[in-house]
């Protein structure tokens with residue numbers, strides 16, 4: 001039998017395409033530390049995404065491809081996420097330790113933005129990522145209720161705040177700090193200052209993804225936030241009606257204006273699933289999300305059905321992804337999370353932290 005060479009194994013791995021990226025794993029830089037000795041192959045499968053089910057399937061195909069090479073007797077594959085920090089708006093610095101920040105936004109209120117944001121965060125955590133969620137919805141903070149957490153955050157040094165934790169996700173909310181009546185009287189600049197502090201003064205630790213649940217709409221406050229918060233990208237949530245999609249377009253355009261890419265759109269309450277019989281029916285006009293995605297050349301990350309159990313679960317502090325992890329709905333949220341990480345991985349990496357030791361000395 002011919003002896004297996006590193007070249008032959010690399011070639012076999014180059015035949016494994018990751019369908020989400022439309023490229024092979026070698027070109028994508030997912031294969032690390034490949035070695036071949038006396039028929040024993042060792043390598044690390046290290047994608048720039050968490051190990052969600054779709055990526056794990058690719059990892060398995062890599063193992064099979066290596067096993068199939070002539071002369072290979074043993075394959076030792078180690079799979080680990082190697083999530084990188086990606087570019088943010090020009091002139092804005094990423095926070096230390098926080099690799100990617102994603103704003104979940106909507107053109108109008110009540111479309112299910114917070115429900116998507118929280119299930120997205122839980123989905124990422126379930127795939128093994130380090131995840132935080134910042135509730136920036138000063139007008140109606142809902143993350144504490146959805147994650148079943150409350151009370152003032154603690155501080156170890158009197159300067160920074162410790163995030164609260166639920167289901168493996170670190171959370172900070174303006175709702176922890178103020179009573180519900182207060183924010184209505186706050187003016188724009190106060191809101192922005194409060195949120196900048198909340199973002200910057202929280203001890204997030206090391207995060208792969210920080211999800212920011214934005215206040216609904218596209219007014220001055222939202223615009224300023226999208227300029228000041230270091231954002232890798234945005235996810236726009238919309239219901240499928242014409243009018244909601246019109247608002248979603250405004251959301252997309254707001255992010256365009258400040259140089260933040262829209263990673264994709266999530267269509268919520270797209271169709272109704274009958275709790276009695278499980279039958280699916282359209283509620284609003286269908287295909288709106290797809291049309292939006294096509295018009296603006298942004299991916300449709302997923303379509304979430306209108307399902308009363310989604311509301312019941314998040315109202316009770318156990319959102320769908322943790323309340324009913326094997327349900328079709330949880331799978332859809334997980335697919336949205338996975339698709340979002342793929343879109344992030346396709347973006348350019350952050351260069352500013354590549355040379356952390358270089359600083360300009362001032363006399």
Ligand SMILES: Nc1ncnc2c1ncn2[C@@H]1O[C@H](COP(=O)(O)OP(=O)(O)OP(=O)(O)O)[C@@H](O)[C@H]1O
Nearest residue numbers: 109110111112113114115216269305306307310311
């Ligand atoms: N797919 C869904 N099926 C059924 N109910 C849903 C779904 N998504 C969200 N809801 C419910 O709709 C209501 C509004 O959702 P949510 O609070 O997430 O919207 P929002 O866009 O964040 O609203 P706001 O603009 O007030 O912040 C909530 O009661 C939520 O539980």
Ligand SMILES: [Mg+2]
Nearest residue numbers: 113114137142
């Ligand atoms: Mg909300």
